[in-house]
Amino acid sequence: MFESLSEKLSAVFKNLRRKGKLSAKDIALTLREIRLALLEADVNFKVVKEFIRRIKERAEGKEVLESLTPAQQVVKIVHEELIGIMGESSNQLERAAQGPTVIMLVGLQGSGKTTTVAKLAKHLSGNGQNPLMVAADTYRPAAIHQLNVLGENLKLPVFDMGAEADPVDIVNASVSRAKSANYDTIILDTAGRLTCDTEMMAELSRMKEKTSPAEILLVLDAMTGQDAVNTAEAFHRELNISGVILTKLDGDARGGAALSIRMVTGCPIKFVGVGEKIEALEPFYPDRMAGRILGMGDVLTLIEKAEHQVDEAKAKELEKKLFSQQFTLEDFLEQIQQIKLLGPIDQMLSMIPGMGNMAKLPAGWSGEREMAKVEAIINSMTKEERQRPEIIKGSRKRRIAAGSGTRVNEINRLLNQFQQIKSLMKNIGGKGRKGKKGLFSFMN
Amino acid sequence: MSEEKKGWFSRLKKAIIPTKEGLIGRIASVTIGRTKVDEELYQEMEDILIGADVGVTTTLKIIEQVREKRPQEPTQLKDFIVEEISLILKHEEGKLNMSEESPTVIMVVGVNGTGKTTTIAKLAARFKAEGKSVLLAAADTFRAAAIEQLEIWANRVNVSLIKHQPGADPGAVTYDAIQSIKARNTDVLIVDTAGRLHTKSNLMNELAKVRRVCQAQLPGAPHEVLLILDATCGQNGLLQAKQFTETVGVTGLALTKLDGTAKGGIVIAISDQLSLPVKLIGCGETLEDLIDFSGADFSRALFEEETVQV
Ligand SMILES: Nc1nc2c(ncn2[C@@H]2O[C@H](COP(=O)(O)OP(=O)(O)O)[C@@H](O)[C@H]2O)c(=O)[nH]1
Numbered sequence: 239m240f241e242s243l244s245e246k247l248s249a250v251f252k253n254l255r256r257k258g259k260l261s262a263k264d265i266a267l268t269l270r271e272i273r274l275a276l277l278e279a280d281v282n283f284k285v286v287k288e289f290i291r292r293i294k295e296r297a298e299g300k301e302v303l304e305s306l307t308p309a310q311q312v313v314k315i316v317h318e319e320l321i322g323i324m325g326e327s328s329n330q331l332e333r334a335a336q337g338p339t340v341i342m343l344v345g346l347q348g349s350g351k352t353t354t355v356a357k358l359a360k361h362l363s364g365n366g367q368n369p370l371m372v373a374a375d376t377y378r379p380a381a382i383h384q385l386n387v388l389g390e391n392l393k394l395p396v397f398d399m400g401a402e403a404d405p406v407d408i409v410n411a412s413v414s415r416a417k418s419a420n421y422d423t424i425i426l427d428t429a430g431r432l433t434c435d436t437e438m439m440a441e442l443s444r445m446k447e448k449t450s451p452a453e454i455l456l457v458l459d460a461m462t463g464q465d466a467v468n469t470a471e472a473f474h475r476e477l478n479i480s481g482v483i484l485t486k487l488d489g490d491a492r493g494g495a496a497l498s499i500r501m502v503t504g505c506p507i508k509f510v511g512v513g514e515k516i517e518a519l520e521p522f523y524p525d526r527m528a529g530r531i532l533g534m535g536d537v538l539t540l541i542e543k544a545e546h547q548v549d550e551a552k553a554k555e556l557e558k559k560l561f562s563q564q565f566t567l568e569d570f571l572e573q574i575q576q577i578k579l580l581g582p583i584d585q586m587l588s589m590i591p592g593m594g595n596m597a598k599l600p601a602g603w604s605g606e607r608e609m610a611k612v613e614a615i616i617n618s619m620t621k622e623e624r625q626r627p628e629i630i631k632g633s634r635k636r637r638i639a640a641g642s643g644t645r646v647n648e649i650n651r652l653l654n655q656f657q658q659i660k661s662l663m664k665n666i667g668g669k670g671r672k673g674k675k676g677l678f679s680f681m682n
Numbered sequence: 683m684s685e686e687k688k689g690w691f692s693r694l695k696k697a698i699i700p701t702k703e704g705l706i707g708r709i710a711s712v713t714i715g716r717t718k719v720d721e722e723l724y725q726e727m728e729d730i731l732i733g734a735d736v737g738v739t740t741t742l743k744i745i746e747q748v749r750e751k752r753p754q755e756p757t758q759l760k761d762f763i764v765e766e767i768s769l770i771l772k773h774e775e776g777k778l779n780m781s782e783e784s785p786t787v788i789m790v791v792g793v794n795g796t797g798k799t800t801t802i803a804k805l806a807a808r809f810k811a812e813g814k815s816v817l818l819a820a821a822d823t824f825r826a827a828a829i830e831q832l833e834i835w836a837n838r839v840n841v842s843l844i845k846h847q848p849g850a851d852p853g854a855v856t857y858d859a860i861q862s863i864k865a866r867n868t869d870v871l872i873v874d875t876a877g878r879l880h881t882k883s884n885l886m887n888e889l890a891k892v893r894r895v896c897q898a899q900l901p902g903a904p905h906e907v908l909l910i911l912d913a914t915c916g917q918n919g920l921l922q923a924k925q926f927t928e929t930v931g932v933t934g935l936a937l938t939k940l941d942g943t944a945k946g947g948i949v950i951a952i953s954d955q956l957s958l959p960v961k962l963i964g965c966g967e968t969l970e971d972l973i974d975f976s977g978a979d980f981s982r983a984l985f986e987e988e989t990v991q992v
């Protein structure tokens with residue numbers, strides 16, 4: 239997607255060099271491509287409109303015109319503006335001035351409130367607080383039971399009054415309980431509801447009135463489409479929410495909703511949910527989110543990291559070898575060592591466009607472990623073997639396997655992969671791929 | 683129309699009024715007071731469709747086709763758009779695949795929180811009302827209290843349930859359930875599965891295994907693999923549909939939560955881009971809130987003049 243946006247923009251800017259300036263039509267085309275990219279990511283169409291208005295001036299400006307790579311420059315501007323709007327990462331939760339702090343979680347059905355209540359409780363108790371979870375979803379069958387099970391697993395307390403009690407009474411009683419039993423934080427699990435259900439929305443207002451929450455957090459599914467704006471607006475209107483938690487970000491949703499809700503409510507995204515495990519709650523990083531919305535993974539961060547860490551000259555050298563077919567296992571090893579400088583490999587993979595979809599990787603796969611293995615294997619080879627891998631036959635394989643603590647079929651796999659890379663490079667070498675891409679290509 | 687059919691039709695209309703207000707209502711209102719078909723009007727139409735989650739690809743296709751017909755009047759432009767949408771939806775006929783000879787096995791899959799368990803309860807109630815015997819299999823052994831949730835519904839609907847311990851192998855639960863329907867010649871088995879993101883390969887493989895158990899134990903099963911999609915879902919719905927189809931051979935879709943403010947335009951995108959029929963619509967949290975999806979009726983109800991509020 240990143241490629242497609244910058245490629246499409248490249249086409250628009252092709253004539254720029256010749257003409258020296260952008261025509262009105264060029265600008266319109268540029269803005270249209272940006273618009274479509276954002277819409278594909280589920281950013282609300284009204285929000286996109288407003289965003290395009292903001293970006294127009296910069297897209298026509300000097301920084302683009304004078305850039306050697308105007309298309310990339312535009313992508314960079316879009317990226318920067320997205321980050322600007324989504325604001326700082328702020329996972330600080332307000333505390334009540336006195337008495338127990340109440341945190342209320344609200345949202346549509348199925349957005350992930352109950353799981354998030356447990357995640358927050360764990361997070362807070364890890365920070366030395368003493369939370370009480372409150373089961374105020376009396377509507378969905380077994381919702382109370384679900385929270386109780388999560389509480390048992392976490393060894394953290396849950397307050398419930400059964401499914402017959404009134405939710406407003408439950409939250410009210412939970413405050414007294416917290417006071418008498420010295421809990422410093424109360425987390426309210428409320429039933430999922432539609433914003434057009436006025437009675438149910440009014441119930442939330444009553445809960446708010448009774449408990450004066452320090453935080454009212456809207457829990458929103460990252461897969462939400464255009465309607466995210468209406469949902470956020472409606473909850474905000476009713477309750478004046480203080481922040482948002484975006485869930486299910488471990489999938490491949492582009493998450494344009496993040497931008498939409500920020501723009502219509504002005505509320506910060508405080509946390510993101512990234513898995514079904516109770517630990518899977520993370521702070522929100524606007525730069526990552528911006529990259530994700532643009533479908534470029536965290537590629538900018540990755541490029542920046544690479545720029546800082548990787549020896550430019552060495553990378554160039556490797557690049558040359560790769561395409562010229564002089565690439566040996568020795569170079570391969572060096573490439574791996576350079577990549578390791580960039581940080582944990584699994585984390586890096588998730589930053590690469592397309593790799594966010596980990597479906598291709600088998601369960602339990604660890605980039606770190608694989609890399610370490612490859613390193614060990616190559617380290618157990620003689621210099622000659624590294625340069626002419628074709629001489630590695632049966633007895634050599636057994637020796638290398640013994641030396642590296644691996645098995646012969648793992649040696650075979652590495653040799654095969656290496657061969658594949660070489661032929662791949664041969665194929666694309668002619669097409670003049672350049673830049674740092676080659677550095678990562680073996681992983682795709 | 684028969685009484686029953688009428689009741690069904692008015693429910694369908696009620697259910698999609700938010701959709702209508704969002705989509706056709708807005709398409710109509712944009713054309714009011716306009717005298718010519720210009721770029722601006724096309725742009726606005728595009729916004730409306732995209733704003734309803736129809737998605738960029740399908741929207742551009744619809745607009746392109748409408749342009750080719752060269753509408754002269756704004757109302758004509760509107761009619762052409764309605765026509766295109768009806769055309770996309772027309773091919774959808776929502777009949778569940780039921781087995782004639784053996785018991786019917788329906789496997790229900792989807793990402794987390796889309797409404798799988800609730801839809802199963804609604805389906806069970808419907809089969810029961812048709813005089814069929816029904817068994818539910820609690821193969822969501824993962825989410826806390828998922829088994830209890832299904833059990834509560836089974837009791838309310840008064841159908842039987844097969845369950846194991848939390849954390850048990852979903853394949854084993856399914857195996858037992860199939861043995862049971864074979865032994866008792868039960869009419870319908872519905873298998874509830876844990877929600878999972880389509881990107882998690884290990885969880886998707888687990889689902890494929892449940893499917894294999896069905897296949898191995900009862901030839902022809904599962905007769906229906908229903909993917910439950912949330913109407914509030916944006917373009918990710920298409921990726922879900924693709925991935926689940928690849929791994930477990932989805933045979934039909936159910937679109938839930940259409941009683942909310944989400945426009946449900948994802949139905950149009952899915953009908954257009956995947957050859958997967960939409961079979962059911964969920965429009966509420968009670969047992970009655972389940973409607974057969976029929977493309978023709980859906981677009982008829984969607985576009986019926988009298989209910990267009992402008
Ligand atoms: N408003 C509305 N809510 C629904 C509908 N279908 C399911 N739900 C609600 O969505 C939530 C999640 O449903 P559940 O069946 O547990 O989802 P599962 O995790 O996919 O099994 C519950 O609160 C249901 O009551 C629907 O058609 N309309």
Ligand SMILES: [Mg+2]
Pocket residue numbers: 798799822828874875876877
């Ligand atoms: Mg369920």
